[in-house]
Amino acid sequence: MPDISSPTDHAARRRWWTLAVVALAQLMVVLDSTVVNIALPVAQRDLGFSDGDRQWIVTAYSLAFGSLLLLGGRISDLIGRKRAFIIGLIGFALASALGGAAPDLGVLIAARALQGAFGALLAPTALAVLATTFTIPRERSRAFGVFGALAGAGGAIGLLLGGYLTQYADWRWNLYINDVIAVVAVIGAIALVPAIARSGPRPRLDAPGTLLVSAGLFALVYGFSNAETDSWSAPLTWGMLTASGLLLIAFVLWQRRAAHPLLPLQIVLDRTRAGAYVAILLAGVSMFGIFLFVTYYLETNLKLSPMSTGLAFLPMIGMLVLAAQLGNNLFVPRFGAKVLVPIGMTLGVVGMLLLTRLDVHSTYAGGVLPALLILGTAMGTIMPSSFQSATLRLDPRFAGVGSAMTNTSQQVGGSVGTALLNTLVAGATTAYATSHVAEGASVTAAAAIHGYTVAFWVCAGVFAGGAVLTALLFRRHRLALGRIPTAAVPTITASQQVVAH
Numbered sequence: 001m002p003d004i005s006s007p008t009d010h011a012a013r014r015r016w017w018t019l020a021v022v023a024l025a026q027l028m029v030v031l032d033s034t035v036v037n038i039a040l041p042v043a044q045r046d047l048g049f050s051d052g053d054r055q056w057i058v059t060a061y062s063l064a065f066g067s068l069l070l071l072g073g074r075i076s077d078l079i080g081r082k083r084a085f086i087i088g089l090i091g092f093a094l095a096s097a098l099g100g101a102a103p104d105l106g107v108l109i110a111a112r113a114l115q116g117a118f119g120a121l122l123a124p125t126a127l128a129v130l131a132t133t134f135t136i137p138r139e140r141s142r143a144f145g146v147f148g149a150l151a152g153a154g155g156a157i158g159l160l161l162g163g164y165l166t167q168y169a170d171w172r173w174n175l176y177i178n179d180v181i182a183v184v185a186v187i188g189a190i191a192l193v194p195a196i197a198r199s200g201p202r203p204r205l206d207a208p209g210t211l212l213v214s215a216g217l218f219a220l221v222y223g224f225s226n227a228e229t230d231s232w233s234a235p236l237t238w239g240m241l242t243a244s245g246l247l248l249i250a251f252v253l254w255q256r257r258a259a260h261p262l263l264p265l266q267i268v269l270d271r272t273r274a275g276a277y278v279a280i281l282l283a284g285v286s287m288f289g290i291f292l293f294v295t296y297y298l299e300t301n302l303k304l305s306p307m308s309t310g311l312a313f314l315p316m317i318g319m320l321v322l323a324a325q326l327g328n329n330l331f332v333p334r335f336g337a338k339v340l341v342p343i344g345m346t347l348g349v350v351g352m353l354l355l356t357r358l359d360v361h362s363t364y365a366g367g368v369l370p371a372l373l374i375l376g377t378a379m380g381t382i383m384p385s386s387f388q389s390a391t392l393r394l395d396p397r398f399a400g401v402g403s404a405m406t407n408t409s410q411q412v413g414g415s416v417g418t419a420l421l422n423t424l425v426a427g428a429t430t431a432y433a434t435s436h437v438a439e440g441a442s443v444t445a446a447a448a449i450h451g452y453t454v455a456f457w458v459c460a461g462v463f464a465g466g467a468v469l470t471a472l473l474f475r476r477h478r479l480a481l482g483r484i485p486t487a488a489v490p491t492i493t494a495s496q497q498v499v500a501h
């Protein structure tokens with residue numbers, strides 16, 4: 001039996017407790033993108049705002065979160081990850097408390113924007129802490145299995161938690177719940193998250209690059225959000241998307257000549273890391289289709305309550321967690337992400353094709369459940385492998401901004417999915433209802449399911465494209481069972497396991 005009081009065992013236990021703290025923070029950020037959605041109808045009745053204003057509660061969060069992610073990652077590199085992590089947790093908790101106590105729509109929207117801003121600091125910092133804490137490949141695989149599972153399942157957990165809190169408590173608890181999580185995470189971060197001493201000169205913030213990329217990402221997310229509400233042909237939609245393209249091109253050109261680039265281009269030019277970013281982005285697009293339109297189907301066609309709808313996603317979460325652990329502990333070390341991620345994408349195609357078979361007479365057990373089980377396996381295969389590949393052998397000086405690119409990929413994927421799929425579904429539903437008007441009252445349900453089917457076909461195509469792209473981009477690589485070279489990721493020694501930063 002090993003001596004559990006030995007320094008080696010103590011350091012190992014501390015790493016796993018650090019993972020628990022980081023996982024709490026990651027769960028808080030990811031589930032917040034969906035936990036509020038179920039509460040929106042109740043919040044709307046309570047605060048008395050219009051349907052047109054309702055979307056700003058979601059958009060305010062995604063705008064701040066998406067546009068500030070790279071800045072948040074770079075700030076964590078500059079001020080230290082432990083300090084940035086704690087600031088992000090406290091700021092997110094205060095913003096959540098403000099939103100929970102909001103007396104009107106304006107305060108609620110402002111609180112959601114603040115949540116997004118502090119989430120943009122917290123999310124990449126959490127991933128950077130994980131990447132620099134776990135340097136032994138076997139442990140790293142397990143840690144990223146947990147982290148990737150939360151990234152994939154957080155949306156479904158949000159639906160479940162949001163349904164429970166809305167149905168049995170109060171819609172405001174969908175925001176207050178973050179304060180409970182944050183208090184535990186802050187205590188854990190102070191005690192457990194290591195503060196690694198800086199080596200070398202202190203880097204400087206790339207102000208022009210920060211302005212260019214923040215403005216470009218803001219315009220991108222806003223443009224897609226506006227497409228959802230005002231259509232793709234609206235001047236504001238294409239104007240914002242055009243501006244986004246120009247700003248992001250200017251950002252790339254500036255990064256090539258900046259003395260202290262915000263995003264060193266070697267981070268994204270690495271084939272394996274680029275493949276991981278592509279996988280996360282495309283999985284984000286398709287995951288939106290799973291959650292939104294399956295939720296609509298369960299609530300409108302099968303007449304499930306919000307709580308029952310959340311419970312309906314539990315089998316998917318179970319398969320996701322199981323696949324994540326098996327993949328990272330057994331299959332990724334043996335076969336590498338080049339094999340695992342395309343397989344996950346292919347399973348995604350199968351799951352989406354099963355969803356296209358739903359009709360007005362389908363049942364949960366016979367129609368929805370098999371697809372959710374396969375899709376859970378798919379996301380559990382894609383996400384942990386991609387998160388691990390995105391941060392593997394990343395220069396520790398840029399761990400924060402490199403991790404931010406991972407979150408940016410997921411956020412942009414969700415924004416693209418929101419606008420693209422909603423627009424396609426709305427158009428397909430209207431066209432079906434118009435061409436089948438003779439069917440009478442029954443046409444409404446059939447038209448809605450036809451619209452969902454179009455979204456599921458598109459998501460199947462996205463998964464298929466992802467399978468091809470990731471098979472081409474990922475290098476063939478197997479993780480050795482030794483330690484990752486310290487030149488790539490710093491080993492945290494006993495002297496660095498300090499409590500105070």
